[in-house]
Amino acid sequence: MESLYQHFASVLDRYYQPNTTLPSMAKIVLAFSGGVDSRLLLELLRRYQQAQSIACHAVYVHHGLSVNADSWASKCLLWAEDAGISCSVEYVSLDLSSGESVELLAREARYQALAKYVNAGDLLLTGQHADDQIETFLLALKRGSGPKGLSSMAESMAFSGGQIVRPLLCVKREQIEAVAHQLGLEWVEDESNQDTRYDRNFLRHRVVPELSQRWPSIHQSVQRSASLCAEQESLLDELLNTAFEYALLNDLSLSIDALETHSQLARARLIRMWLAKLNANMPTQAQLNLIWNEVALAQQDANPKLQLKQGEVRRFQKRLYWVTETADVSMWQNTIQTDLPVVLPERLGELTLCSTSSEANIALPSKPELLRITFNPEGLSARPSTRNHSRKLKKLFQEYNVPSWLRRQTPILMYQDQVVAVAGLFVDQAFSGKDCELVWRKSL
Template sequence: MTLYQQFSQVLDEQQLMHGKIIVGFSGGVDSRVLLRLAARYSKQHSKACLAVHVHHGLSDNADEWQAQCERWAQEEAVEFACERVTLSQGSGESLEQSARQARYQALGQHIQSGDILLTGQHLDDQAETMLLALKRGSGPKGLSSMASSMDFGLGKLVRPLLNTARQDIELYAQHEQLQWVEDESNTDTRFDRNFLRQTVLPVLNQRWPSFAQAASRSARLCAKQERLLKELLLPELEVCLGEFLGLNISTMSSHSILKREQLLRLWLEANTSLMPTEVQLRNIWQEVALAKQDANPEMNLAGGAIRRAQGHLYWVEAHEDVSDWQQSWPDNDTLVLPDNLGVLKLVSPSKDAKVTLDRQTLSGSLKVIFNPEGLSAHPHGRAGSRKLKKLFQELKIPSWQRRRIPILMQGDKVVAVGNLFVDKAFYGSDCELVWDK
């Protein structure tokens, strides 16, 4: 089977209907071959094709590479786009990891529903990825290395060359008389992947010529084991989930340590891309789940934190502090809240309306804030006024959510709080305050 036949078989399996083909196009030999294959496939099947080049600015040759990639895309009659990214330094990540994350984020901006993103990783890349996972001490999930296809944004990420050796890709490029860029950083063995490629894998392949194929087979077996484990444990995870997808600590306590840690991993997998280490998993349970009852424990992980409230563990995404935010609000408008917290609007009351107001009481200028400090309210239907802090505690609002609930104010008086309650002085049946999250 030729390389193009293998490529076509992979893409045919994706059953691409109305979406387009997007090629992650660095200009190296792998992506250059990928572009040629994708261009040929798109012409034969009348599919739109887009080559996206990510300009990291790490090399003095970066501008020249961009120009060459654009020229090659034109030669293939493929639409071209370039994304310039700036890598964050000092974040604790390696330069390789930072560049990879920036690259996929940039590529993801071009993916719409039904699209497939093609990247040029091959059989030798898979072996390198598995060795890097071994170096990190990864478990079966990490040793699964790269999937041949996976959901990505609104579409899918597909690696059609994953079972093709680097040597075969280079032979194809030479046969097609293709040109490509040579990134000088690829010979820099200070980078782990380059060290493996230049120093370790040649020795392994000389001793065991089928090493890359064997590593790929092991990765597939690990991936199958992970999928089976997930299939078996998902129903048990559902039993442990409470309101707002929190993990019930009491239910989790009934499981063995082994199962509990796997359930924690499965739960976190839906929330963050970087899995916790063994030590972090133990600490999540010992220092957060089993902390003293009057404590407010927290453990920070990549992209968020683990918190505890009302006997449950919660994943809280990293977010902006909106405590000082405030905005005047003409009540005939929809108010867009900061940090993706939704919108506020006043509408005609619905059948099950909870927060309804008397428009005649809304005589002064209104504003919306998030800081409850020092404020009091007398919720309609309850006796007496209380501090918002106490009301939040009574309503069992987790501490980390209390400064992310919009508070409607008239002067220095609380009118209503989110979708929780309306103050007695402003209660009526004329309109409903809706917090659409």
């Protein structure tokens, strides 16, 4: 037990940084299923919390897939209370008619639920261990994955403004169970874990035990191969980073002209880097070919797009755009004051009327308290300071090459019923001056 705790504590010490800009808010969140892995993590976290005096919270995600789920949730609440760690139960529902595997649906729903509890500087602890790593590696091999997939699970990765950390990733399942028995811990057993119709369970019960018996060092070998694949992925990104920064434009679109200067292999990698930056699922090799041949290289007058799982890749003005389904914000409005950032809806970033900017180009009106933000261009006209006549915003968006799907996602600064400025595009001539600048900081 002691050596395992020391390993656990050393992993957390590497990633938990109480001296961040938000020290009072940084906390550790445990993904708590009640299985032996997370049950042991709760016990280790109890001791770590006492030693470090930090905020911890456990979350049980109730998928509703088992008749025992309510009982498991109750046990998790009780165990967390005994450990002195607060605990929440998150209920999720799965669309079992979607055609996706239950495993994938449950995993996606679980992480969406957990993301609600993770903020900047927080750590999310999950219980994956060395046997899980072998299973993940073999599943990637079965799918024909390249180095990205074969790198399997990292000890840590960015998640919802914080990080996922897997403190047990180098620890075998048998070690975890031995320590749990030694401590006299109780845990839940999910009956679905015995169902070998699921690929992961088939590997767990039929394949990995045979591999371990034949090659006792298989866990370390897989971990080493996964780490080497991850290193190769990092090296590729490092070598192509300059080219990627050149191809990536300010609005997070990707320049087709820049992509055309590279080989097919480098171009495919740059597109993958772009989608990774936008937190999209990685496309298959066939989808990568379609992105280039059917979207990027489509006829000039076409409006091509490729539907992927989480969104669409579209082309506009020799650029590739990643477009996700967005809520209608045309009815949203908010007042704005100088130098006080306004958080925009639907992760559209924040808007600031910056009075200290060296590029100030707006003159404040006589009653600045009447300034407001809207996203609805319907019926509005403006006269950019570089134009001789006013035009409907619909026409101006076209002239300024704003893609159709972004025209109701672009903030408009209003004074009463007059357009003052459109963020990132222009200032109306009637409000041209040197008092402030409208700064739009976009979110990914």
